[in-house]
Amino acid sequence: MSLEGVHRYIDEHRSEALDILRDLVARPSISAQDKGVKECAAHLAALLGRFGIAAEVVPTPTQPIVYGEIIRDPGGYTLLCYGHYDVQPPEPLDLWQTPPFEPTIRDGRLFGRGAGDNKGQLLAHVLAARAWLEAADGPPINLKFVFEGEEESGSPSLGAFVREHRARLAADLVYISDGGLHPSGAPVISLGNRGILGITLVAQGADRDNHSGNKGGVAPNPVLILAHLLATIVDPSGRVLIDGFYDDVRPIGPTEQALLATLDYDPVAFGATMGLPTLPMDGPTYWKRIMLEPYFNVNGFVSGYTGPGSKTIIPARAECRIDIRLVADQTTRDILHKLRRHVATVDPRVQVLERGFGTMEASRTAPDHPAVRVVAQAIRAVRGTAPYINPASGGSLPNVVWPRDLGADHIGVPYANADENNHGPNENLSLERFYDGIHVSAQVFQALADAAAAGILPRQRARGGASR
Ligand SMILES: [Zn+2]
Structure with a gap:
């Protein structure tokens, strides 16, 4: 009553x-x-x-x-x-x-x-x-x-x-x-x-931009350093290649798997909200990727010269901003440690800077x-x-x-x-x-x-x- x-x-x-x-x-x-x-x-x-x-x-x-x-x-x-x-x-x-x-x-x-x-x-x-x-x-x-x-x-x-x-x-x-x-x-x-870990990767070549003809083949190119490094971190399908990255990912349980199929999905309508003609996946895959799987993302990549005309330089520095979306039971601390270890092994010239603000588990x-x-x-x-x-x-x-x-x-x-x-x-x-x-x-x-x-x-x- x-x-x-x-x-x-x-x-x-x-x-x-x-x-x-x-x-x-x-x-x-x-x-x-x-x-x-x-x-x-x-x-x-x-x-x-x-x-x-x-x-x-x-x-x-x-x-x-x-x-x-x-x-x-x-x-x-x-x-x-x-x-x-x-x-x-x-x-x-x-x-x-x-x-x-x-x-x-x-x-x-x-x-x-x-x-x-x-x-x-x-x-x-x-x-x-x-x-x-x-x-x-x-x-x-x-x-x-x-x-x-x-x-x-x-x-x-x-x-x-x-x-x-x-x-x-x-x-x-x-x-x-x-x-x-x-x-x-x-x-x-x-x-x-999902959790989030914000990282900046920095590659420093020479201490100044250099002439790409006069110094090409001698001065290191930081864009190529980061490009090669990124290719060792993520494969073309989005799979993360860092050793142990998936170790703590909580397995998707049968109830979770079943729920994915109950969620609303329309590849054309959902694509439209993202500015895409359609999405090449079914509903459970779409939701699983967003909710239950980690994702390694590049937010931005800055280097060199992209203004009018041309400037034939080897840039001094390249910077790449990354956010990694994590799932239970990965932790930002462990993933940061594994990323640092990976970078130190592949190319110790690259700095891994942590962007503290906004990090969440x-x-x-x-x-x-x-x-x-x-x-x-x-x-x-x-x-x-x-x-x-x-x-x-x-x-x-x-x-x-x-x-x-x-x-x-x-x-x-x-x-x-x-x-x-x-x-x-x-x-x-x-x-x-x-x-x-x-x-x-x-x-x-x-x-x-x-x-x-x-x-x-x-x-x-x-x-x-x-x-x-
Ligand atoms: Zn709010």
Whole structure:
């Protein structure tokens, strides 16, 4: 009965929920520019406090984290909801139809920087908890909230924060709502992400450009040095040739393999979104390559002269920027070590420089994790349609902190419309998707409580329970 009352409360408090979202979006919190972030954190913590959620602003060496909790039973099942209250810079301002921090409703959407990424989505959890507090005697599980203030700046302090507060943050599952639904509006579950390692390779020949006739055959050419090196790193099919590169790649399980075939795919339509006439592969191959396999990519290659006319030089220097997308259980540290070893063996003249910013580890929750089915059923109960289950997303996110630093598995359930335009001008959140999100969170709390009572959910590894 109480769950029905909670859903009714959410329906009856739509306009208030919208006012709360507008107020939050109106507060700039741009981590890249350190603009308004701490003020927004204080506002968010106060908001949680007003709803009866014990909350505080926890400082870190960079931007603060807003932490809140509702503990019903100290030994009971605990869900940690992660989100971020910081936003991307709004520039260029002239491309916004209405100012980014003056939230405006048009066509059933709230327009404003941070509406979808991620203020509306984190608020959905908070408002669901509030509905449980107001319409029932509190949520049926323990809830913890970690709202970060610098996700858009690479989450520099999140890992240390989680390690430092490990006991306090202890949770059985981490629930993350960020990003968009399927373009059709169908719900989605995302179980992980690829990692990323940024590298610059530098070859230095002479200390200056040299005449290619007078010195050709004598001065070393750094472009050719890098070209030969790259050819020893990747073969024409994209296979990485570095010794041991694939050693730790987590094998693709049968459930993951089966899921790949359930994902939406159209070679022509997907090709069109990339600027290609079609894609020469089937759906499972497409998704496997993006989600479950590593990829060695060259971002850019700079050297020599490419201006008008000709300049017959042997360039002094060549530089190649690389990003390597990794999958569980590869680590950036190990792959960097193996790459350095490879380069030192093949051509020790080449320098391997690490680009620290943006480095992230891969992380992946197994699709057979019992919580996946529980959450999927809860989503279906609210939305009337089963979610697509993505074994991982191709991009990189800081999710690894949850299994690595907290010992808890993570599950991603995006709430925003696919065309939320996050990071771009005219960011928006569909109001229906916002209200759906509140209902989904409320339903998920109950579904996890029921499944935990039935003993089918793993408890956190740190407490000695079975998990994976
Ligand atoms: Zn973002």
